[in-house]
Amino acid sequence: MPTEAAARPRATCELSDEEVVRRVVEGDPALFEVLMRRHNARVYRVARSVLLDDIRAEDLAQEVWVRVYERLHQFAGEARFSTWLAKIALHEAWARARKARRLQPITEEMVEASDVFLSAAADPESVTLGTEMRRFLESAVEALPEPYRIVLVLRDVEELSTAETADALQLTENAVKIRLHRARAMMRRDLSDRVGGGIRSAFPFLGERCDRIVGAVMARIGGFAQPVA
Numbered sequence: 001m002p003t004e005a006a007a008r009p010r011a012t013c014e015l016s017d018e019e020v021v022r023r024v025v026e027g028d029p030a031l032f033e034v035l036m037r038r039h040n041a042r043v044y045r046v047a048r049s050v051l052l053d054d055i056r057a058e059d060l061a062q063e064v065w066v067r068v069y070e071r072l073h074q075f076a077g078e079a080r081f082s083t084w085l086a087k088i089a090l091h092e093a094w095a096r097a098r099k100a101r102r103l104q105p106i107t108e109e110m111v112e113a114s115d116v117f118l119s120a121a122a123d124p125e126s127v128t129l130g131t132e133m134r135r136f137l138e139s140a141v142e143a144l145p146e147p148y149r150i151v152l153v154l155r156d157v158e159e160l161s162t163a164e165t166a167d168a169l170q171l172t173e174n175a176v177k178i179r180l181h182r183a184r185a186m187m188r189r190d191l192s193d194r195v196g197g198g199i200r201s202a203f204p205f206l207g208e209r210c211d212r213i214v215g216a217v218m219a220r221i222g223g224f225a226q227p228v229a
Helices: 006-012 017-025 029-051 052-071 081-101 113-118 124-130 132-142 144-156 162-169 173-184 207-221
Strands: none
Touching: 017 029, 017 081, 029 052, 029 081, 029 144, 029 207, 052 081, 052 207, 081 162, 081 207, 132 144, 144 162, 162 173
16 A cells, blocks of 8 residues: 555646645645656756766766755746756756866767767666667767757657757757757768657666656755755
8 A cells, every 4th residue: 555655746746847846845845756757857868968878867867856956946937847957957967077077088088979878788778678779779869969969859859849948058949950950960861760759769767767866866855844945
């Protein structure tokens, strides 16, 4: 029989993100898990699109959610919560990437993106959905230059609108369209027709990883009575 704590997030599934945010800020921090369950995959994939590493992306996702909790009172509702969240995830990922570049030798920075991705092939999630086509799709995306890769992930993997992507990246909508067009053109021709649909089967984010991130973050923010004001 589910506990009351486990049942509460499921009982609030009809609430909008904005309503959940309001209730967390007003003193119900347990509901923060609802936001995490809804958007955990997005935070992880955005981090992964910058860091190109599963373990580093998962670690950063935890940090992003703690930052989001601390800043939740700053959410003004002018944009969708998912867009506001993507902005925070991107800025945290870029900061982590800059720090890594300062600390790592140049020879380590020159590892090819496909090699970085395939080094995680033993991950249970990769085994579960591990087909040659998925790996080929992921490798093609990973090989894109970062400005194009991030636009492609936000638009085609996370399915943000052009306007939301532009807002998250502080670009014009026309710039987003141009980068997306160029990103698709840079991928092999035989993959371009599959980008719109099949790409969402790539970059899996299954229950075990989601549970791990949620559990770690909820344990860390447990000492807060409510988001830091």
